[in-house]
Amino acid sequence: MKELQSAIRAALASSRADYTEIRLEREWRTQVFFQRENLENIESSTEVGGIIRALVDGGWGIVVFNSLDELEKKIEEAYRTAKAVSAKVGEKSVLAPTEPVEDEVRVQLKKDFRQVSLAKKKELIERYNRLMLSVPKVVATATRYTDSFKEWLFANSEGTFIFEERPDITLFLMATAREDGNIQQAFESFGEAQGFELVEGLEQKAEETAKRAVALLSAKPVKGGQYTVILDQELAGVFIHEAFGHLCEADFTYKNERMRELLQPGREFGVKELNVIEDGYLPGRRGNYRYDDEGVPRRRIYLIKSGVLQGLMHSRETAAKLGALPTGNARAISYRFEPIVRMRNTYIDKGSHTFAEMIRGIDHGIYAKSAFGGQTELEQFTFSAAYAYEIEHGEVGEMLRDVVLTGNVFATLKNIDMIGDDLKINGSSGGCGKGGQAPLGVTDGAPHVRIQNVIIGGRA
Numbered sequence: 478m479k480e481l482q483s484a485i486r487a488a489l490a491s492s493r494a495d496y497t498e499i500r501l502e503r504e505w506r507t508q509v510f511f512q513r514e515n516l517e518n519i520e521s522s523t524e525v526g527g528i529i530r531a532l533v534d535g536g537w538g539i540v541v542f543n544s545l546d547e548l549e550k551k552i553e554e555a556y557r558t559a560k561a562v563s564a565k566v567g568e569k570s571v572l573a574p575t576e577p578v579e580d581e582v583r584v585q586l587k588k589d590f591r592q593v594s595l596a597k598k599k600e601l602i603e604r605y606n607r608l609m610l611s612v613p614k615v616v617a618t619a620t621r622y623t624d625s626f627k628e629w630l631f632a633n634s635e636g637t638f639i640f641e642e643r644p645d646i647t648l649f650l651m652a653t654a655r656e657d658g659n660i661q662q663a664f665e666s667f668g669e670a671q672g673f674e675l676v677e678g679l680e681q682k683a684e685e686t687a688k689r690a691v692a693l694l695s696a697k698p699v700k701g702g703q704y705t706v707i708l709d710q711e712l713a714g715v716f717i718h719e720a721f722g723h724l725c726e727a728d729f730t731y732k733n734e735r736m737r738e739l740l741q742p743g744r745e746f747g748v749k750e751l752n753v754i755e756d757g758y759l760p761g762r763r764g765n766y767r768y769d770d771e772g773v774p775r776r777r778i779y780l781i782k783s784g785v786l787q788g789l790m791h792s793r794e795t796a797a798k799l800g801a802l803p804t805g806n807a808r809a810i811s812y813r814f815e816p817i818v819r820m821r822n823t824y825i826d827k828g829s830h831t832f833a834e835m836i837r838g839i840d841h842g843i844y845a846k847s848a849f850g851g852q853t854e855l856e857q858f859t860f861s862a863a864y865a866y867e868i869e870h871g872e873v874g875e876m877l878r879d880v881v882l883t884g885n886v887f888a889t890l891k892n893i894d895m896i897g898d899d900l901k902i903n904g905s906s907g908g909c910g911k912g913g914q915a916p917l918g919v920t921d922g923a924p925h926v927r928i929q930n931v932i933i934g935g936r937a
Contacts, residue, residue: 481545481630482638488548489634494531494556496572498633499548500770501527502812504625509599511606511620512809523593526812531555535569541813544712573796573803575773577636578931583765584642586672593673598622601676602648605683609652612687614694617653621906622676622794629766637772642698645669645763645918646905648676650683650925654690661693661878662849663863666905668763668918693864696876699933705842705868706882706931707835710901712862713923715848717753718823720858720886723911725755725780726806726818727795738854739887744786747890753781753828755790757805759822763904764918768805770816775805780823781890793817810914817912824922828896835927842868843933845880859883859934881934887926897924 503525510518529551531538538559540551563569590598606620627643632650647668654661665686669675708716723729730736757775759765768774771793781789791799792807795818807816836844844866851860860882867874901922908916 478640480927484545484548485630485632486638488552489632489633491549491907492531492552492556492634494533494559494634496532497552497555498530498631498772499527500812501630502627504627506623506625507595507598508591509595509602509617509622511602514610514915516599516603519595519599526928528815529555530815531559532570532572533559534563534567534716535571536560536564537570537815538562539815570794571797572793573782573791573801575635575793575803578639578768578772578774579637579701580639580767582639582641584644584670586644588672588674590644590646590673591603596680604677605650608680608937609650609687610685612652612684612691614654614656614691615652615687616655619649619651620685621647621649623647623906624673631768631770631772633772639768639772641764641766641768644671646671646673646675647763647822648679649906650679650686652687652690652817654694656694659689659694661696663687663690663693667908668904669761670763670765671761686719689864692876693878694874696864696878698879699843699865699877701934703746704931704933705839706928706933707842707844707868708923708926708928709844709846710899710923710925711903712845712860713926714824714901714903714921715824715851716858716860717923718820718909718919718921719851719854719860721753721780721890722820722823723853723884724822724856725789726911727789727791727799727801728818730789731795731825739856740789741784742786742788744782745784746786746887747784747893749783750828751781751784751890751893752779753823754778754805754826755780755804755820756822756824759902759920762822762902762920764821764920769807770809771803771807773803773805773807775821778804790817808917810917814914817914819911819917820909820919821901822920822922824900824902824920825896825902825924825926827898827924830895830897832897833924835867835897835925836873837871839868840870843877843880844868845882857884858886883932883934889931892929892931893926894929895927897926900924
């Protein structure tokens with residue numbers, strides 16, 4: 478490490494740019510994927526690479542590489558590219574100031590997945606897959622395991638030098654059931670910055686997933702209309718991430734004049750109990766590392782506090798443009814990409830109501846659980862619940878399917894009238910996508926949330 482550090486510092490000192498940074502990554506990965514009875518993929522790989530970014534008179538020059546040979550020549554190449562860009566760039570890039578950091582962050586895994594053989598991983602994933610296929614009426618499955626261990630190094634010309642270990646492990650279980658022409662699916666998804674223990678002992682989860690797919694075959698299709706809806710922790714977390722969180726990423730907001738007008742700090746967005754947090758660092762959770770991909774320490778910020786908008790998520794560049802402080806939200810999926818403003822842990826903080834209090838008094842409503850998919854277009858959203866239940870006279874009733882929630886995020890936030898006391902943070906096997914960079918590990922979460930006047934699509 479000392480020899481590498483000396484070489485990087487010497488290369489940075491040779492740069493003629495106004496600002497230069499180097500990000501290096503070495504990553505070990507394994508994957509096991511079953512589809513139906515077939516082993517579709519099993520692999521183990523290692524990748525090494527890096528990216529140099531140089532800033533000259535407001536223009537960026539970028540060089541991606543896979544060898545540390547002739548590092549100073551690559552820095553010179555980035556400088557020359559930046560100089561050429563600066564002569565043509567319209568709006569000059571500027572970085573908000575940050576304090577230089579020197580740090581080394583290593584992790585301790587309870588059961589290090591690097592020490593578990595690929596054969597053992599295959600055996601476990603195959604067992605989960607067989608359990609789902611053994612349930613009557615289940616006709617197809619998808620069972621995917623991945624792990625990754627990344628050594629990440631960041632250094633810049635301002636004096637920052639950071640080494641960080643970044644583990645990641647995921648498991649995805651999906652079962653498809655069929656009866657006549659009726660086809661239904663159910664899934665479970667896990668993802669954390671933890672060890673192999675995360676994916677062990679999930680036989681019951683695999684069986685429950687398959688049985689839920691079968692149960693959905695006889696579930697009633699929802700009747701479309703306007704309802705009081707309770708979202709479970711997972712669906713509420715996906716809602717706040719997708720429908721609201723992306724709007725608060727400053728690179729998006731900066732480019733959209735209408736959103737800049739709507740997202741003014743101090744604007745009221747909901748009840749006083751509503752707090753939306755973007756948490757910088759939650760140890761052990763997926764995508765959680767102490768520093769972002771600009772070497773900025775991650776910090777906890779409020780997007781909404783007591784129902785009032787507080788601010789946005791920033792990179793160094795967006796912070797400079799909007800007169801704010803960097804928040805540690807500049808992230809890239811790998812060394813091949815430059816960092817952009819991304820979420821980390823976005824969640825609705827816990828409120829004061831029990832689930833029993835929330836359901837009480839609802840004569841005819843819907844309890845929607847888990848997110849099966851969706852899309853957003855500015856402030857408009859559409860989400861499909863994986864499954865749901867009727868609420869009749871304050872009691873949870875029959876299972877429902879085909880529940881699609883639509884609306885305006887700002888109106889929906891104001892229609893939240895109860896927030897549960899049962900906050901749950903969710904890490905999944907998927908990831909966030911933005912700007913051609915996907916999947917990026919994130920977490921989201923919420924307690925149960927009750928919302929009035931939600932439009933549900935379905936059969937009339």
